[in-house]
Amino acid sequence: MSRRVVRQSKFRHIFGQPVKADQMYEDIRVSKITWDSSFCAVNPKFLAIIVESSGGGAFIVLSLSKTGRVDKNHPTVSGHTAPVLDIDWCPHNDNVIASASDDTTVMVWQIPDYTPIRSITEPIVTLEGHSKRVGIITWHPSARNILLSAGSDNVIIIWNVGTGEALFTLDELHSDLIYNVCWNYNGSLITTTCKDKKVRVIDPRKQEIVASNFEEPIALQEMDTSNGVLLPFYDPDSSIVYLCGKGDSSIRYFEITAEPPYVHYLSTFSSKEPQRGMGFMPKRGLDVSKCEIARFFKLHERKCEPIVMTVPRKSELFQDDLYPDTPGPEPALEAEEWFSGQNADPILVSLRDGYVPIKNRELKVTKKNILDNKPPTVPRRSYSSCESGFSRVSLDDLLEEIKCLRATVESQEKRISNLENQLHELSNGTA
Structure with missing residues (x-):
């Protein structure tokens, strides 16, 4: 049997x-x-x-x-x-x-x-x-x-x-x-x-x-x-x-x-x-x-x-x-290390005492500036009012103004984010 x-x-x-x-x-x-x-x-x-x-x-x-x-x-x-x-x-x-x-x-x-x-x-x-x-x-x-x-x-x-x-x-x-x-x-x-x-x-x-x-x-x-x-x-x-x-x-x-x-x-x-x-x-x-x-x-x-x-x-x-x-929340490699050919297993964590999520970490993006490779500047040409009705500003002047405006926007965005976080803490009674 x-x-x-x-x-x-x-x-x-x-x-x-x-x-x-x-x-x-x-x-x-x-x-x-x-x-x-x-x-x-x-x-x-x-x-x-x-x-x-x-x-x-x-x-x-x-x-x-x-x-x-x-x-x-x-x-x-x-x-x-x-x-x-x-x-x-x-x-x-x-x-x-x-x-x-x-x-x-x-x-x-x-x-x-x-x-x-x-x-x-x-x-x-x-x-x-x-x-x-x-x-x-x-x-x-x-x-x-x-x-x-x-x-x-x-x-x-x-x-x-x-x-x-x-x-x-x-x-x-x-x-x-x-x-x-x-x-x-x-x-x-x-x-x-x-x-x-x-x-x-x-x-x-x-x-x-x-x-x-x-x-x-x-x-x-x-x-x-x-x-x-x-x-x-x-x-x-x-x-x-x-x-x-x-x-x-x-x-x-x-x-x-x-x-x-x-x-x-x-x-x-x-x-x-x-x-x-x-x-x-x-x-x-x-x-x-x-x-x-x-x-x-x-x-x-x-x-x-x-x-x-x-x-x-x-x-x-x-x-x-x-x-x-x-696998826990910490990366084992940076993007550049992986790109260069390195490998690594995920970093492990113990769950013996349970897992507590970490607080908000801001992801920062650093884009390469395409203007770093801009073509050589050409000599400035000014036009009289009879030719164009205004004086043409140079490309460099425009780029500098854009750079300043972008910095201002980023600064205000960070200030708004900080104020929102403070508001969140106050509403939860943690401040």
């Missing part, structure tokens, strides 16, 4: 549960555009959701603690002239988020810790380089200010956000629409999926394909789902991959191991209503005191519903086996 051997795993009994009604985010006009991104991005401070917007594209940013009904006049982040297609929080600054749009641009925004009185319409920097819509953006996992964008022009651009420059433009590696892009663990390689049904592993700094045409998968899992888009989320700390079908109403999760058959089905979380999108909280934003190993933010038509995944444990002590050290 044979006995069935049950595979041992601490994740066999992951329990998924939606939060109570008063902990949801209600009355949000989730975007109805037909695009394959998750429409939602979350970090330990904020929840961002792409929303319906007239006269351009916009997304809304909510403090995680501000649950319940969202005021219809809540400020948005709106600077694009066409729908926003993708958003992504910077892993090294919880107050910085990037957005990609149908208007062919990428914008990077600084979000204050307080709720602004009016909509945010001025990005820190606008990145222009694509000729068609930009539908994918993702930050480098360990280098500061490195951002990747992919557009419908079949081009991938890797930017240094700190200078607003394009570091690499990969415009000859894909012959068709790019479906998705992700970095590897240390950001030395990227992997892409494409409409031509090929998976490519690319060295972005060498601008060459290092692996492609994977004909035989090491494991194949049949999915009982519709033809909707699958949104995969991978947690390297637990080696669990979560699959959320857009338009589906379930979250399926699998454990990945180094031995055959490599992929092990764990369970499925099911609900009644389908999801329009899904956000995935970084590990440092979870509640370790409740053995929470994942948290999803499920988008409905008019609300966002957090779903908590926990591993049942009776002990109230910190569970070391569930929470290995995880």
Whole structure:
């Protein structure tokens, strides 16, 4: 008589549960555009959701603690002239988020810790380089200010956000629409999926394909789902991959191991209503005191519903086996170091005492002045009133005046920011 051997795993009994009604985010006009991104991005401070917007594209940013009904006049982040297609929080600054749009641009925004009185319409920097819509953006996992964008022009651009420059433009590696892009663990390689049904592993700094045409998968899992888009989320700390079908109403999760058959089905979380999108909280934003190993933010038509995944444990002590050290907010490399060829794994932090988000850190952009390479000045020519009706000022004079005005504007912006922060502290009774 044979006995069935049950595979041992601490994740066999992951329990998924939606939060109570008063902990949801209600009355949000989730975007109805037909695009394959998750429409939602979350970090330990904020929840961002792409929303319906007239006269351009916009997304809304909510403090995680501000649950319940969202005021219809809540400020948005709106600077694009066409729908926003993708958003992504910077892993090294919880107050910085990037957005990609149908208007062919990428914008990077600084979000204050307080709720602004009016909509945010001025990005820190606008990145222009694509000729068609930009539908994918993702930050480098360990280098500061490195951002990747992919557009419908079949081009991938890797930017240094700190200078607003394009570091690499990969415009000859894909012959068709790019479906998705992700970095590897240390950001030395990227992997892409494409409409031509090929998976490519690319060295972005060498601008060459290092692996492609994977004909035989090491494991194949049949999915009982519709033809909707699958949104995969991978947690390297637990080696669990979560699959959320857009338009589906379930979250399926699998454990990945180094031995055959490599992929092990764990369970499925099911609900009644389908999801329009899904956000995935970084590990440092979870509640370790409740053995929470994942948290999803499920988008409905008019609300966002957090779903908590926990591993049942009776002990109230910190569970070391569930929470290995995880990537923290400090970058391991500067953009220039990565550009020069260096690699480094993310800097890890312990979650033993929980994670406390750090205060707002301003992202400074130092653009190279195109006027530093201006052509040689030509001798000034003055015109008498009978020739032109006025004396023509020189180009140098105009440039000097622009420089002075720009310095004045920057000074006033800093003063406004400081005053707003003081107002925030006074309103919270911390001053």
